Amino acid sequence: DIQMTQSPSSLSASVGDRVTVTCRASQNIRSNLNWYQQKPGRAPNLLIYAASSLQSGVTSRFSGSGSGTDFTLTISSLQPEDFATYYCQQSHTTPRTFGQGTTVEIK
């Protein structure tokens, strides 16, 4: 199975900050990497697919980059509604595996 490792596990940031979350795959997954946002008590919501494609309806504050084994999710200017947990997920092979999550908290 492909292991997905996110860093950091949590971070504190202020409104307006630029925030970066990284995800590393245990083997080459090309661009088969998705990012999801989850708020407490809610289902995950797709933000980015294929490493850098913005899902329809998602604000352009979110962007993704990377290929191979190293990927990045960037929030350009953190807004109050962005405080949540973020997960990466590989779709290169089955089983589809998720990272352990990164919680973005208010500083």
Added chain:
Amino acid sequence: QVQLVESGGGLVKPGGSLRLSCAASGFTFSNYYMNWIRQAPGKGLEWVSYISSSGISIYYADSVKGRFTISRDNAKNSLYLEMNSLRAEDTAVYYCARDNGYDSAWRFDYWGQGTLVTVSS
């Protein structure tokens, strides 16, 4: 609009069984692969199983293989998960999720609200 609504969760004793359902609407259900994904309380996301649009291809996570069975009824726009020999570690919110493979970029683009399964004596 796309909607996925899970049902069937509840409290069950270890070794017991439960059947989850997911009712789909707002899209052509028979055109899409579908998945079950779970989340234990306070933990991360774990993919459980997927089924192809026709139902011919099915995969399971090792943690549930031999105990869980995924199925679908395209005439009823419904997805199912039959869970047997349940264990405490199966306690989780179970989500159904649509698998979108347009442009070969597979992603879970719509999720249901989830149904809670609690395995406890």
